[in-house]
Amino acid sequence: MTTLPRSVPVIEELIHSYGLSHRFRRVRSTATPVLALEEPGSGAREKVCDKILRLVHEDNCEAVVLGCASMADLAEWLTEETGISVIDVVTVATRMIEALVRCRLKTSKIRAYALPI
Template sequence: MPATILVVNVNTTEAVTEVIRASAEAAVSATTRVVALTPRFGPASVESNYESYLSAVGVLDAVQRHDGEFDAVVHAGFGEVGREALQDVLDVPVVDITEAAAHTACLLGRSYGVVTSLDRAVPAIHDRLLLAGLAGRCAGVRSVDLPVLEIEANPELTAKAFVDRATRLVEDDGAEVVLLGCAGMAGVHEAVAAALTVPVVDGVAAAARLAESLVALGLSTSKARSYAPPRTGDVRGWPLRAAGGGGRSTGGSGE
């Protein structure tokens, strides 16, 4: 049976979801089906800790309300929280684009650098890489200082700014691989890659392909300890569905 991968945007902007979908579809096999989801509630763009935690609930809701079977989930938020919660409630692989991009980069060079949107996103990305045990290979994180939605709306401006920051990462910081540190940057990957002499990794593409590989290998999240199903029967007023639509859920929540 062909695999179905849910790729979930962390914000509620449909145009960003479309960029994410196109990037994921281009990366996976022709027989793999990509379904891109936009949360029904949450921030239009995720640019702060406050918005990141709000978006995590919206992403959970979108996945658990999805009507249809799926074999893996890609959490398409670079440096955002929420991946672990999905792993708690699902029995299929969940791949975060931050970790997927960094793991891929570590196979391509000794060090990598990240170019992201706003400067305030830099600490959050450092924190996620540290939590994942990947910070030691990170040469630096630089921002183009553009809001997420402006990145999506102005690909030429974004590409120019990205190339400038990426060049500084390579020449000044010693990065041997460069990561696109925002899901909305996926649309400028080709232009940026053509301007640089080092590999450029799009986290959405890397995560989608990695998720597809995990499905093919028959592997998923361990439920031994950290990501065991949650005991949420006594949570009151929780907005999520008790069981996840047509997807395979290992845990639910009270209505």
């Protein structure tokens, strides 16, 4: 789920290039301006929620991935409202990086990332 329709082809191409096409039903847009999500009373948040509920009923979705950082603070509320897992990619990516740092993993320095001679 993303905000603007123009983002859909880009996200679809990324999903395909990552080899994840078989894991996604489709990419949808709410056709909502990003800044509208911050405006109280704009109805933008409710529009996102309604769109997710349609995905649940029409596409039998069991989870939705939010593909726009402007929706990050909506994930918990949307999960409660819709009854399905609504995944915020910003939070997930940040937590993955935190886990890698805690594991003290570093880039190998023996070949491609070797220090300059």
